Amino acid sequence: MAEFIMVIIGGVQFGAIYALAAIGVVVIHKATRTVNFAHGGLVMLGAFVTYLVVVELRWPYWTAYVLAPLLIGTLAMALELVILRPIRRADMFTVIMATIFLGIALSETFRLAQNTEMLAVPSAVKGPPMIVPLGEDAFIVTAEQIWVTIGALLTGFAGLALFRYAGIGRSMRAMASNIRGAQLCGFSIDRVYALAWFFGGALAGLAGVFAAPSKGVSPELAVSVISAAFVAAVIGGFDSLIGAIIGGLLLGVVETLSAAYVSSAMKSAVSFLLLFVVLLWRPDGLFPERKGRDV
Amino acid sequence: MSDRLRGILRVLAPSSALVAFLLLGLFVGQYQRYVLSHAAAAIVIGAALTMLVGYARCISLATGAMMALGAYGSTLLVIKLGFPFLLAVALGGVLGGLGGFILAVPGVRFRSHNLAMVTLVFQSVVIIVIRELKGLTGGAEGLNVPRPTLFGIDFSGDYAILMLTVCVCVCVLVPLTILVTGAYGKNLRALASNEVGARAFGISIEHHLIAAFTISSAAVAIAAAIAAPRFRVIDPDTYGIMASIFTLAYPIVGGMQSIWGGVLGGGVLALLPEVLRPVADFIELFFAVLVIATIMFFRGGLVDLAGAIGRRLKGARPPESIEAASPVDAAVTGGLETSNAAVAAIGNALVIDNVSKVYDALRAVDGVSVEVRAGSLHGLMGPNGAGKTTLFNTISGFVGADGGRIECFGRDITHSPVEGRIALGITRTFQQVAIFPELTCRDNVVIGLGRNGIGSVLSRSFDDIAGRARAAEERGQADWALAAVGLGGLGDAPAGMLSLGNQRRLEIARAIVSRPRLILLDEPVSGVGHQEAEQLKDLLKRINADLGVTMLVVEHNIGFLVSLCDQLTVMGSGRVIAEGKPEEVVTRSEVRRVYFGESEKVALHA
Amino acid sequence: MTSHHPVTRRSIGLALATLAGLGLLPRGAEANSQGVSKDEIVIGALGALTGATAFIGAPGRDGIQLAVDGINAQGGINGRKLRLVFEHAFTPAESVAAAKKLVESDKVFVLILASGSTGAAAAADYVRETGVPTYNLYGSTPIIRKPFAKNVFHSVVPPAEISGGKMVDMIFEAKPDAKRVGVLAGTYAFPQATKAGLLAALEKKKDVKVVVEEFDQGARDFTSQLLSFARQRVEAVLVSGSFSEAGFAIKQAPEKGVTNMTWVLDGSAVNDAIIPIIGPENTKGVYGYFNVPYFPAQLDPPIVKYNELWKAKYGAPPQGRPNVYDIAGYSSTFVLAAALKKAGTDLSWAGLISAWETVKDAKPSDFGGPDVAFPESFSPTDHQGNTRLGKAAIKDGIWQVIAK
Structure with a gap:
């Protein structure tokens, strides 16, 4: 039982990071109809900012939580402006190709700048593992696990609330449901797109800060995050923020459970099998957004 | 060779x-x-x-x-x-x-x-x-x-x-x-x-x-x-x-x-x-x-x-868009083979019997029955939301009917797949032109010949190399259809470069090349100018007469429909509200009321 | 149409002749001094600059280049300057291609394998076939070592049976009565080689239960492996993999209920970058062996001098650099230089190989460099330059060699 609880805690911790990354993917897709395969690269750069701030500059850890979203959000906005805006009229297929290779360009740039296998980042919170008694047994939980899980989830829900209730969120949602209508109502498409990319990028940056200590900073982080974020987003229906959060948590727990009770090879396969089953069984995800009749 | x-x-x-x-x-x-x-x-x-x-x-x-x-x-x-x-x-x-x-x-x-x-x-x-x-x-x-x-x-x-x-x-x-x-x-x-x-x-x-x-x-x-x-x-x-x-x-x-x-x-x-x-x-x-x-x-x-x-x-300029619409060449159209006219025997081309289609709570088509006489030019009109597009889609197979029965030349086609329609002699055009812009006009029309099952397509790909007669035959048929709609010289032009009016003609060419018995035309003049619409009307009449092909036309342009068709069905709220000779049908008060949005009172005053 | 036949036949004949010439003729003696000119000796090296083993290849390149610069600054070898051609190669296929390119296109005189076991294993057949003098810096895999090849020499990384024995010894120094020992090895080439050495050494210990778990390259989640160790109440774990893999395994251990563990790491995992991963406060009980006598962060004069040279050429080092592969690449190039010098005027492949086999106690100071590695010696029957390993532990927040 204690072992099972420890496995679940570990799964939820990874799941919370997946969820945060997935929300960014969903926000950008919802507002701009762009499927951002470069999101993993943005998360990796967020983790890199953490490394620079915490290890290189030795600034207090909290500055990473402020700087990473700002910098990565701005970068995402710039990428939208320079690369994706000129091809906005192209079909989805072309845009997806562009974001796939944009992701490669981001992680390659990082690799060339650093040229090391992996950069290690210390945990944000320190302290000895806590032993929680459970009947005759006891399970262990670390301060980092608590911090990452709660921090990432709170950030995710804050993003969700912002998208749902704040002014910027309203304009993005208006744009998502009907571009022409939103334009007629005075929303500038350029502004909303820039905003959505900033918002999505900022979430990616935060996901990077949370992921850095437990995953390390390396180009492989970009690949592992993007597949996990997409699987989580697809499970959630790709357009649902709450779906992305639940999808991320579900993925983290299922992965860790299969690692613990089947095999470590199964862990890598299970996320893809989960994706496959969801796509075939419920192509709109487990939490489909209600769609208008305009199809 | x-x-x-x-x-x-x-x-x-x-x-x-x-x-x-x-x-x-x-x-x-x-x-x-x-x-x-x-x-x-x-x-x-x-x-x-x-x-x-x-x-x-x-x-x-x-x-x-x-x-x-x-x-x-x-x-x-x-x-x-x-x-x-x-x-x-x-x-x-x-x-x-x-x-x-x-x-x-x-x-x-x-x-x-x-x-x-x-x-x-x-x-x-x-x-x-x-x-x-x-x-x-x-x-x-x-x-x-x-x-x-x-x-x-x-x-x-x-x-x-x-x-x-x-x-x-x-x-x-x-x-x-x-x-x-x-x-x-x-x-x-x-x-x-x-x-x-x-x-x-x-x-x-x-x-x-x-x-x-x-x-x-x-x-x-x-x-x-x-x-x-x-x-x-x-x-x-x-x-x-x-x-x-x-x-x-x-x-x-x-x-x-x-x-x-x-x-x-x-x-x-x-x-x-x-x-x-x-x-x-x-x-x-x-x-x-x-x-x-x-x-x-x-x-x-x-x-x-x-x-x-x-x-x-080479100093050559890039290809430009082909804008000029060539007028229908009477001589070419006159050359349409008329042997098929015999097919249009007495009887019904299409029998729609009590067809219904329900979306959630909305009865888009509600027990509609229409008979389309073989060889006729049959119009279908109605205001937005009247269910004519849905009915049209059930006939062309894009939407399955929830109830009722559709018969084409005596065959039940209610549940046959879209891909099989062409073999039954049914082709269609689209409200928003659905040509293939990257292909040449000729290749667009060749696709209209059917024979698009995967096995037959893979084998047809080898026709040119094997020097099979079929390839030349297909090209001949496509050129005939292109000439028939007035696009005779444009066989090698990319379809995407045609003007909208010519794209509509191309769709008609693609629809007739397989010598169908029934063509479903979905708003054939939407978006084209008045003059062009008149030319298209003449073209459709000629094709109808020369090929003896039955046509079912959905259209918003009432003037066009009235002058084109010899039978007209009017729908409103998913039901048929009037049927008959076009000139006569459009004067009926129930039609004017539903279609033109005139209230009873206004209609009386008029 | 009739003219077709003779043409075809002639071209086939021509092609076959070329084929026979290329494929079947043995290499002539004239190829043996390729890459040597009046004032230059070209040496080729291959290793990964990108991908999961870039932490081996890139330092290898930088270490070799640093040594080449130092040797050339001293006047080169018998009047000839060294020139390095380095090729990136990550996958086995890329390693074969890079070796082919270096030998056949760049015509290098000597080939250095700075790629770790994956590249060394892939290139093994090729270098045996061509007979090019080859210096295997980092490959512990038996594929490059057995059967013995006259033209292949090995540097600071000893065969897996030596390093495996050393690791097992370290366990019983820390926990003399350990009864359950875990082996955590990567599924790729060098951890598998080490794993074989570890299992061979563990077999000699009586009454010790061995639990083997594996992970894929670049793994970040060790849930299944750690749970298995916890369930079987393992007292010490031997880790064979990179520093990041070992680091995350050690970091996650308490989260899965694995506490009070003794960890003994393979040399490639003994890297200062592991400390921020596991946290300086959790480094008790972590040991490893190191292939050279000093860590970059130690304050002994040779390594301080080496660090100065490194920074002068490459600037402020990123985290984890210079590492053991920097140092080994550097010192091994001096060993190669000693062999080249011994060959004197006979700069043919055969000449170099026989000179190399007589090299004794070669070290950087022979050419004015700091002695940051154990001296290397060779004989006609033993091509392993170094067999010594230092024992390392984390003290005062850095790795230190505590016994040589």
């Missing part, structure tokens, strides 16, 4: 790049020969991806997995079962094709990012399986590949391997070129640009895409199988997701609109790392930037770039 020769040369041309490698190989060092073999395999992979990515527009991230299937499959057959090398390579291709088929059967129901994700699933699972089956595949440490032997001769020299590679690659590239440039490639481009239009003419999207995955995967697998001995050791990393992504760059950078794109892209991008060895660190970044730049600035890729440079050298 000269047509056939030209066709054969066209098909062999891409392979000439491979043969050039063979010649070049005579004059360079051993290592360069090794690199040329590498580029030869990349050319085949590029060509295969042109089919799948460029033509069918499927984003596949599973190319690495297909390469792995080919390389591991063939190597294991040689090592474990002692198969001869070439047979093992061929079976490696079969294994790859099988992989493509298994991926595609569930995969082709998705598009864009979801399809990309499904292919990523396949890619990852194949690599995980190879990693885990350590006893068979050597796991992560890799598998030693023996030297290829052929009839007892050991192929170990670099030139020998280059020869072998080029021979096998030509054997794959030629059929690939035939398919891509032939009917199959045209159908892929048709369905990629307009799925609805393609389906209406019998192109089964699923079958075509499954075939694209299967064929391209088999080609990729063979290319990888022939390359494996050159690698000496193969391991899962060689065929990982990065291999998938970087091979995806081949057709993008080369150009996705012709087989030359894949050939150029594969060849150039495989040789590029060798040229850029001094800056090897930057090669992946360079690739990524190159792809993004291609997408942003010259989406046609190297092929377009080469074309533009060629034109610049």
